Amino acid sequence: MSIHSPQRATILEVAREAGASKTSVSRYFGGERERLSRELQGRIESAAQRLGYRPNQMARGLKGGRSRLIGMLVADIRNPFSVAVMHGVEQACRERGYSLLVCNTDNDPAQEREHLALLTSYRVEGLVINAAGSPDRELQALVEQGMPLVMLDRELGEVEAEVVGLDNARALDLALDHLQVQGYGELLYLSEPPEQASPRQARLMRFHQGVAARGLAGEAHCQALKDRETLQRAIGDFLARPGTAPRALLCANGNATLAATRALQTLGARLGDTGLLGIDELDWCALVGPGITTLAQPTEAIGRAAVECLMRRRECGDHTTPSRRVHFQASLIPRGSTRR
Template structure:
């Protein structure tokens, strides 16, 4: 029995001949210097490459020219809708700049996080977008000292000098509290995962506590693992049964908390609106549940693109003494029936 041979890969020289161009021009086209070529020549090279099925070997190019054209992205939980949406923005921005995206999912495991960081460094990535699960300060600082630009996505690490891109968490919580107070809710239950390992959770919880005091609202927080549905359901049941009867609402710190709280409210037979519900992060299903769930939507596409822009800016500047920037985006309120009494 003979083993079928693999189809031969087209070469850069064959693309050059088919396009009526020089080998140097084709190299520039695939090497991130397309702007040096005329639009007509770019079109001929693209068509020739498509016809011949030519794909450049990016790893070989990186070894030869010192640039891999790879951007690494470390994601704490790839199942999180926020992570997926931001990743799409990162990938779109990379594609437009002739870069390829290499994604590693840590499953919120600090050990996997360290292993993946070492793997990404071995691929000679030109920059890293990091949504940290643990506190890999030492590993990230080592990569920064090697000259690899870093952008921290949605989470800050105290010991690492890196660009940070994410939501303006304080303003988002203020927006939520103003809306709930304006709708007549006077007692609030804040639902979150444990905040210790994620700076946005810490920032949102802190602002919630400050905000209810400033607005003279009553409030408490449930900050427990959300896979313990019974614990959350008991907390919400106690909240619904509280004496006094002042209108109450749940404020959920992220999409996972919104889903867990919605399940608990449904199990308890609570009516949305009578009991308010507002979640940070817009999810596709939020418009489909009951009267609709009010959310604060993050501009995930813009956040992902900004992360790549910050990486490119840091790479081109090449100056470690330049202060790292903080790029914060504003959330948008999407009011629905869950906060309409």
């Protein structure tokens, strides 16, 4: 007994089911939905769902030169920030009739170059890049070939592309102002090594500028967070140092906040007496002890803005236009970890 896989529904069958022309169905799946009435769009969508129709994007790209695919390189897909922003990117792509291809580079520059070549081989119509290394030469070559490109969160100095991300200077100012108002006078800034990530560099620089301008005592610990013993020792030494000024930890991202929380629990430090503030709002931050104060990034808006910039760049067709910086503001969510 032979088993045959069900045949794929055709665009003609969708047209018949929806009571529409084949041209209208092609426009619906070809990115020209705005030319159809809402009622007709609804009929086509319902018919496609009933028949299980899925357009062959690769075939469309080879035939008409448009793949309806957007590529996205993510430095670390395990990072909650990356996942949240990716959701915004995917939603915005889908609303415009595009599909999203995501490659995780795992913070490996070699993988980044391989994935970049893979995405371009699929004839993607634009790229959203959260860089792990420094693929300046490869990316600039794509820009010069006419590939629309947007840098997400991290920027590269040699690439002429728009950058969408957090206003890091304002975020650090907001954090430092809050900690100072709450009475903390000595601060320890915790971050992963900043060399390969421009946001880490910007936040670290603003931290040093900010503590000096406010008359606070501040120092930074910037090492791999996987080394828990070294991190715990650095935090323990900071808390045990002679002095009377209340002390607080300021964490550069969600990974640093998690590592600091583990270390403080091991050391038996009481949140609030020892202040703790982290950049990036994570689900568990409201559940630990009295709650952890965070600076929340508008991740959905950042992801959507990246796609909007990409589409604008693609539609104008002028890749010599000077690139912009689109910065979003963080929101302070105060909790018990900064309440003495």
